[in-house]
Amino acid sequence: MEGELKQKLLKSALEEEEEELTLVKRVWNESKVMWVVAAPGIFSRFSTFGLNVISQAFIGHIGSRELAGFALVFTVLVRFANGILLGMASALSTLCGQAYGAKEYGMMGVYLQKSWIVLFLTATCLLPLFIFTSPILMLLGQDESIAQMAGIISSWSIPILFAFIVSFTCQMFLQSQSKNTIIAFLAGFSIIIHLFLSWLLTIKFKFEIAGAMTSMSLAFWIPNIGQLIFITCGWCSDTWKGFSFLAFKDLWPVVKLSLSSGVMLCLELWYNTILVLLTGNMKNAEVQIDALSICLNINGWEMMISLGFMAAVSVRVANELGKGSSKAAKFSIVVTVLTSFAIGFVLFLFFLFFRERLAYIFTSNKDVANAVGDLSPLLAISILLNSVQPVLSGVAIGAGWQSIVAYVNIGCYYIIGIPVGVVLGNVFHLQVKGIWIGMLFGTFIQTLMLIIITYKTNWDEQVFDSLPLIIS
Template sequence: MGNSTEERLPLLGEPDGSDLKKRVWNESKKLWKIAFPGMIARVTSFGMIVVTQLFLGHVSELDLAAYGLQQSILLRFVNGILIGMSSATETLCGQAYGAGHYHMMGVYLQRSWIIDGVTATILLPLFIFTTPLFRLIGQEEDIAIEAGKISLWFIPILYYFVFSLTIQMYLQAQQKNKIVGWFSASSFVVHVLLSWLFVMKLGFGLAGAMSSFIISSYLLVIGEFVYIFGGWCPNTWKGFTKAAFADLFPLIKLSISSGIMICLELWYSSILVLLAGYMKNATVAISAFSICLNLNAWEFMICLGFLGSSCVRISNELGSGNAKAAKFSIMVALGTSIIIGVIFWILCLLFSREMSYLFTSSEEVAESVSSLHVLLAFSMLLNSVYPVLSGVAIGAGVQSTVAFVNLGSYYAIGLPVGILLGYVAHLQVTGLWIGLLSGVVVQTLLLSYLTWKIDWNEQVNKASERLARFFIE
């Protein structure tokens, strides 16, 4: 069912007993080949969200707060579900590629479109009834009304996520993510230019910023469709097939465990933004907290490049039956990611106040952002560790275990600490961020222990069983 040893050695060769520097160099080249385009794709894709916030911040403070609430809560909630469910595609496509089951990758992609598309439609009412939902949870009336207006613009973005996330993981698994990087970077440039034209020059305000977001997002998806359907994936895309509708339940099960794992992580910060809305001067609190979260998340997109590369390397090696190479890949990815995290930690400590003025002209908001800069810097440092470990979990297909880790770290420890310090100790947004950080610290420690305890030979056997279960001639 798989390729011969001779066929897979050039791509997935196991580290031999040669010089350690040479082994590290070879593994680093494989990681960066996957990670760098993935970083470009994620930074620019998320950058479109941040650029939209940046332009809205110069329209009005109310629009900034409403967008921050909408993006940090509802969009992150939905994005978390779809990213998580799409990571099942990453696991299966990566292991199928390693095993040489190339034709199955197109089938997995189509199945993910069906599952994610149905999921997005189920979540649609959240964007239609945003204003009454925010009223129900006690948000300020003017912010709730404005967020309701913005949420309708996010409906096309909801379905953009269905295709862009799954296609990115499908292409990344076969190491074709350079094209995703090019398309994402191009759409980001288009978005910046259109936002400047629509908002700053033509004065279209909210409508201009959101129209630019939608247009540039769908240009990315159209480019990816042309690439796949145009014959640039001849081994993995064999056309649409009825097999996509068969055997969906095992994939749904893996998708749900993947979704829960990611959701528990992304919803954590969303809940903290929601809590910021109950503080004194809620507009300033939400604006400052969401700006810091977006700065943290933007740097996190770079670290997600290593999540993606470690996931692909682990799943490829497990699919090819190579446990030693999988373990060595983890060490190289983790070391490289930590070095980058230290660089961003230093930059955040030095330039936090300057960064805040990119998003707002309000001195009060900028001051609130600046007060969080030390905590933000350490959050960026931790970003370099736990995404790689999460990528290991996705590559190995042990998402359900990590879901329990995230549940305990964030909701049993981080959230209560944030509420206690923010409201009882009256530390406001600083207390909330300390709670966020404490949850991440516990999660990082638990994921490190989990990775250390994994029996990689057993994971090779499980990968083989999983691929055999889904295989179609």
Template sequence: MDEDNNIEERLLSFKEEEGSNLKRRICSESKKIWRIATPGVISRVSSFGTIVVTQSFVGHISAVDLAGYALVQTLSVRFVNGILIGMSSATETLCGQAYGAKQYHMMGIYLQRSWIIDLITLLILLPVFLFATQIFNLLGQDGAIAKSAGYISLWFIPFVISLIFSLTVQMYLQAQQKNLIIAWLSALQFALHLLCSWLFVFVLELGLPGAMAALCISSWFLVVGEFVYIFGGWCPETWKGFSIAAAKDLWPVFKLSVSSGAMICLELWYYAILVLLAGYTTDAQVSISAFSIWYPMSLYTHLNIVAVSKIVGVSIFSLNINAWIVMIILGIMGAACVRVANELGSGNAEAVRFSIKVIMAISLTMGIVFWILCLAFGKSIGYLFTNEEEVAETISGLSILLAFTVLLGSIFPVLSGVAVGSGLQSKVAVINLICFYGIGLPVGIVLGYWFNLGVQGIWVGLTGGVLTQTCSLSTLIWRTNWDEEVSKTSARLKKWYLESPSDNDKNIEC
């Protein structure tokens, strides 16, 4: 009996120790995730905030300029940024994996390669901004709005160029868990943007040029701050200076960048197209007003100045619920990318699996919280943003769909982050194409127009596309052989590895 009791005691002790070890592992992984995610959230909120602030100041100048700004921001900038952000995400994959493999000097080379590829890409896309007036005229836009949009597009060129550097540098620093500086710089950028916007528009009365100049100044302030941090010696192991080696092996990096770009663009453009479809429902003005409260900067291409002014009055200056939630989820998405890439680079498949489980648990928990809040307060949220009864009722009718969209929206971006971290962008691009454009979009069109369900039908299609994409991504991640992915990562890093003049330097600590 005593021997049996001893065995039971040892088993109980082992289980307690195992449980305690699991708790420690979860806590440790959670800290790593939030250490990466928190600065990312702050950076994205600040970046989104500068766009909203500029839009608000432009709205105080004229309705025509506000409509032109909305056109450029939602069509031209979103189109170009979708490509650039997607192609820049290759930097996350390569820098994250290189850091995990302790190939620190390669991170600086990958960063420079991304600059070359993104700048060439932007050069090809510049006609979108240079000929904006002609493009919007072809789309049937009001002449005054098209002319204003053409002028505003020219101001957005330096802003978009700054994004190439700020995005890639953030990914580079994030991969080595040095992105706290990005949070501080982003907060300062937002404060500077507020100050400059107020000074230029209200004090100096510079009008539209003042509002756009403030946007350019604040965006380049962030870039200069990042350059000072990197070139000033705070990344001694990962930045060895500019190198001719950055011009080598551009083609394989370009192919990975294109896969990343296709993956991101297919997601971003999906929402833009659905909002555009909402504008052709029976009551376009109410539909777009409702959509714009959930989704930022809706499309106004088919409406005249008067309609735009009415919509702007009830939505454009409001906080955008879904956008702020997305900022948080995108921060976690970045953390997912970094953690998976780091562990793949270090060759630890088991750590990859564990990290994915913890990340998904965090994002799902947050999604459930937001889901409950949307269900509980969805019917009254509309009145926070508008006094228009018809718009508020439309929003109320969408509250249940919104709740499930938010729940799914807390899952699939994180799964996308896992895919980016592991270099599976091409597979995700195919999934996005099928789920969004083969399922979600056709279903939304049929329900919205064929069955006359209007914006509710379109949103059902949107949710259906997101649901199928989430299920497909979950299946992809679940069935991925992570030991095999470790081997692929190791082979890729060895193939692109270049000797560093200081290979004997000490490795930096994780």
């Protein structure tokens, strides 16, 4: 009896060890597949966001008014357009990801062309905002001199608006089939060119705003040309079959999914935009906007990591749902969220420690640097929350829940977050810190809601619900 008991205990221990090794192996295998999409995605987003940071650094040394104007254009207007176009392009991630998982390769090129049509029409509708920027900003209560400078910068930003169409759609198309290494290569090349041209045109030849913005437009279009060549010249032969009139047929399903995707994502990206607009109406607005824009740019750098994981989890979830594997989809969610959170926690500690010292990268103004140091604890908390929330949004994109998450975003951000921030900022006189605290509270509630939705979802049913998205 005693020998049998020992044998059973030994067998049980061996089984537990085997299960543990199996879990480790599963995590390792999933991590490898995830990083194939996430690593190039993070690098390319880092590089693309770096274009903004490089331009801001050069413009910030031209003058405070120019920096404030640039901050308004890129944290309000360009982010507004970026939110709409990136959100609408994320519908392509749902469609191409699930089509690739279901091995409907021929439809992916058609979806890409449909998305080009939808996004081009959308960008054309947004064009007046870039033409009439100055009067719009003055109508919203911004300082007149800053609004005039913003108008000049926005005119130079029009080529960037149309660059977003090609950039976002090609990225979604390529990452859905795990071919986004080329995106990272082109993005790295682009940022080197931008750094050189910014120095040459802004510092050497002293073209100032014109030089900085010309360099930035070229830096956005160079990778686009490379991606188009890669897609159309044989490197995606299974998924790109050439231009087709099918792109103009049955556009409405793509429009609907694009609209719900756009609403979901742009509600998130506009959230920080409102923070900048509310700050513009406070005392000492120029210093406040400069400090906040620096914090938001640092926050945006970290957000690029989360957006890389968002892309990875949306691809993994869409691919696995397309294959009909609900268990693999759930497992990929857990691995990606935990990986992103671990990185976010390390960065949370890093930015708590360095505080205002980071501000001198962007400005030589001591008042602005001190204001950045004062906002650093809130910046660190934002970074921690952003390590989870965008990844869960990626789950929604992969599963096709965009319309549900749009309602969650409206409730958490605009019914809870902004009103709480306005009360703390104006009634309790906490100024920009109060507004940011309120908006962080909204983000926290939204993250909890997404965790609950993801946890409560019946993923076996989700496999069948995803089938109608793969339009034949």
